[in-house]
Amino acid sequence: MDNFTAHRLRFVTEVQSIIELNEHQGSAIRGSLFHALRGQFCTYRQASECADCPLVATCPVAILVSTLKPGDRRGRDVPRPYTVQPPLPGRSGHPFELPGGRIVFRYKPGERFEFGLTVYAQALQLFPYVVLTVHRLEQTGIGRRTEQADGRWRRGTFVVQEVWAENPLTGERQPVMRAGDNLVQVPDVPITHAQVCKYAGEHIAQHASHITLHFLTPTRIVERGHLLKPHGFRFQPLFQRLMGRLESLSRDFSDTPLVFDDPRGLIEAAGRVRVVENRLVWEELRSYSTRRRAGSPTSGLMGSVTLVADDWSLFLPWLVWGQFTHVGKDAVKGNGWYRVGWRMENEGWRMKRMENGE
Incomplete structure (x- = not known):
């Protein structure tokens, strides 16, 4: 785990x-990236999927x-080496109800549309492909086909103004690209395991008693074939995932895979x-997957839960990491994104936001 890194990018x-x-x-963002990547770089369109190519x-x-x-x-069934950080409801976009009650988020010309993308470890070498794909x-275009100002139906479009690499643990930010730039800078403010351990250690040293x-x-955790629902929430299955x-x-x-010393004891x-x-x-x-022509459930837990443990040092470094890797089903689509807050002993609530400016 020592050489495992996360590179968080924000597209403005x-x-x-x-x-x-x-x-x-x-x-929707992940689906658009998928089709753009495949459309621009796939050289053997006859194959229905990569496994047949x-x-x-x-x-x-x-x-x-x-x-x-x-x-x-392993070949198959490796995790995708990135996650999407979608716009959060209430912070951008306008909720709009379609006939039939379906909700969409609408962005109007001239408005800002931001999203994040976190790329892991060795996959950073594919960053140039990501930039070309966003271009x-x-x-x-991206999203649903809608009637535009000229009366034609097509996907909405945007122009990239800035791309930033950000490290919420250190507060560092690096401009990777700005509108009009001919060159793109390789992100160089990685989130590292050493930073995560230092960050977690500082807050353990402050005697955090409760963690929220x-x-x-939506965070979708499956335990023994059953979904983890709000009324029956337990920390163990979440942490095990x-x-x-x-x-x-x-x-x-990465070339330093994580191996827990006592996984059974940690789960207990x-x-x-x-x-x-x-x-x-x-x-x-x-x-909805246009490739499979079928829908799939992405429902999950939302809101907050406050927990107490005898010793958070066992869990906090991994919970800090989880803020950047997400957890549960459909993490690549942005599901399972959470933040950690805590309460100090006898000091009331303190909340640490893990995103700059939020």
Whole structure:
């Protein structure tokens, strides 16, 4: 885990023509990135998916658009090495109800449209493809086809104004690209394991007694075939899923895979973490795959839950990491994004926002 890094990018764009995104905005952004990557870089369109492509071993973007990693011993079912950080409701976009009650978020010409993308470890070498893909979206558009000002139906468009690399743990920000630039800077403010451990250690040293998890996007945790719902929330299955995600990301995209010293003991300790305040709700959502021509549930936990543990040092470094890796189903689409807050002993509530300016 020592060499595992996360590179958080923020894309700041200006809307050129009306953009409408489905209620699950992260799914819409990820879907647009998928089609733009495949449309621009796929050289063997006859294959219905990457697994059937004879060129997959030399394809530079297969691991971005599929769960394949050419040359990896596992081959299939590796996690995708990035997550989307979608716009959060109430902070941008205008909720709009379509006939039938369906909600979309609308962005008008001249408004700002921002989203984040976090790329992990060795996948940073694919960053130039990501930038080229976002530029392609300037032309092809994003979201639903809507009637535009000229009366034609097409996807809305934007122009990239700025791209920033950001490290919320250190407060560093690096301009990667600005409108009119001919050169793109490689992101160089990584979130590292050493920074995570230092950050977690500082707050453990301050005797944090309670921790609050704020779920910003639907978080879908499955335990033994059953969904973890608000009324029955327990910390253990959430933390167990997080352990698995950190292990798989570090194994597949870094040369220092995470190996927990006593995973069984850690899971048992997670079972002793207690819920003291539960403000969780269940948000029903579905996303639609144009590739599969089918919808799939992306519902999950939203809201916040406050927890107490005898020793947070066992869990806090991994919870800090989870803010950047997300946890649970559909993380690549932006699901499972959360932030950590805490209460200091005898000092009331303190909240640490993990995003600059929020």
